Amino acid sequence: MQKDPAPPRAWHEIVLDVLKANDIRLVPYVPDNVLKPLINAIHADPFFTTFTTAREEEAIGIVSGAWMAGRRGIVLMQTSGFATLANVLASLPCAFQIPALMMVSERGTLGEFNIGQAMVWRTMRPVLESLGMEHHVVSRLDECEFLCDRTIKQALMTQQPAALILSPLLTGGKIVTPKA
Amino acid sequence: MSQSLTTAHNAKRMYRFDLTQRLVARLRNDEAVIGGIGNSNFDLWSAGHRAQNFYMLGSMGLAIPIALGVALAQPRRKVFALEGDGSLLMQLGCLSTVAALAPKNLAILVFDNGVYQITGGQPTPASGGTDYAAIARACGLPGAVWAADEADFERLVQHCLETDGPHFIGLKLDDQPPVSQTERDPAQIRDRFMRGMGAKKSKLPG
Numbered sequence A: 001m002q003k004d005p006a007p008p009r010a011w012h013e014i015v016l017d018v019l020k021a022n023d024i025r026l027v028p029y030v031p032d033n034v035l036k037p038l039i040n041a042i043h044a045d046p047f048f049t050t051f052t053t054a055r056e057e058e059a060i061g062i063v064s065g066a067w068m069a070g071r072r073g074i075v076l077m078q079t080s081g082f083a084t085l086a087n088v089l090a091s092l093p094c095a096f097q098i099p100a101l102m103m104v105s106e107r108g109t110l111g112e113f114n115i116g117q118a119m120v121w122r123t124m125r126p127v128l129e130s131l132g133m134e135h136h137v138v139s140r141l142d143e144c145e146f147l148c149d150r151t152i153k154q155a156l157m158t159q160q161p162a163a164l165i166l167s168p169l170l171t172g173g174k175i176v177t178p179k180a
Numbered sequence B: 001m002s003q004s005l006t007t008a009h010n011a012k013r014m015y016r017f018d019l020t021q022r023l024v025a026r027l028r029n030d031e032a033v034i035g036g037i038g039n040s041n042f043d044l045w046s047a048g049h050r051a052q053n054f055y056m057l058g059s060m061g062l063a064i065p066i067a068l069g070v071a072l073a074q075p076r077r078k079v080f081a082l083e084g085d086g087s088l089l090m091q092l093g094c095l096s097t098v099a100a101l102a103p104k105n106l107a108i109l110v111f112d113n114g115v116y117q118i119t120g121g122q123p124t125p126a127s128g129g130t131d132y133a134a135i136a137r138a139c140g141l142p143g144a145v146w147a148a149d150e151a152d153f154e155r156l157v158q159h160c161l162e163t164d165g166p167h168f169i170g171l172k173l174d175d176q177p178p179v180s181q182t183e184r185d186p187a188q189i190r191d192r193f194m195r196g197m198g199a200k201k202s203k204l205p206g
């Protein structure tokens, strides 16, 4: 009789392993509800140095400085956090060719309940595109490892910033049921 | 060290370039120095390029976060952040982050001229009396002080070099302009800094 296949790993387990495999140790973040299981797992693992910052801009400065001094990092944030970053991304990682890595939990689409989030969501891709910044949307569990691993590796090898966008298709997003 | 009696009101107004030269002259162990936007990094450049200097050309307010990143990456190297008052005001939250992480090897120097000098000298909203050293103490950096004068500054820098931080020194400035401007080649600045940090080896001459 054939054995049942192992249950698929959750997205945050896959992401955690990819970060470790690429020696990404420094993880400053401004929290997001959907990122909670990843944040909790990173806090629980002594491999990582992880902490909250007051602003996402600050976290970009921290991982940029750390990378120039030999330690790799990634910033976790939600869409609204990314929307605060255009100036510092343009003038620090883009101008100086620093592989600042970002993982963005995508709010504002596919069932968003908060119009503010839906509005700010519209700014994310235009900013990424106008900066010419490498970015990929992770929407499927079976693509999660490949997309995260290759995006991180390319950013590090080419010394360019990059963003990984975690779609609600992957994470489930944050849902509020409409009132009848 | 005993708490300095110098306050934001009686600190001597000093010359940024002179202070920067005094700092650099005391660096013996390849300490990293991160110069903030505009004049803060211009005077660091004018004091004589060192491989361990990083000159921030944009990203106003990020000199302290960048220095924090360097400090976390290399705990045995002392790291100085040189930041303008207007720039710090834009990113005050970073003081809480520094306090929370408490990197022993980080020293923050704030150049407080009360104005946005590089954009024409407009007063910052804090120029009416906001006390940055008091803010830093309230954020959890209890040793934050104002330098009374140049001699006091030299003592405080030596204290940063010889004792565990994080340290914070407030510096009241006169209104003299910067001496010259940094060569604006970000990729080259980054490359040289990484070599200075020992984080990059290359056969391309640097």
Ligand SMILES: Cc1ncc(C[n+]2csc(CCOP(=O)(O)OP(=O)(O)O)c2C)c(N)n1
Residues within 6 Å of the ligand: A087, B037, B038, B039, B040, B058, B059, B060, B083, B084, B085, B086, B087, B088, B113, B115, B116, B117, B118, B119
């Ligand atoms: C986000 C952002 N806003 C405004 C500016 C324009 N700007 C560049 S330097 C500067 C003033 C910096 O003030 P401070 O840090 O006090 O240094 P100072 O010029 O007084 O030496 C301003 C407003 C900018 N570069 N970035």
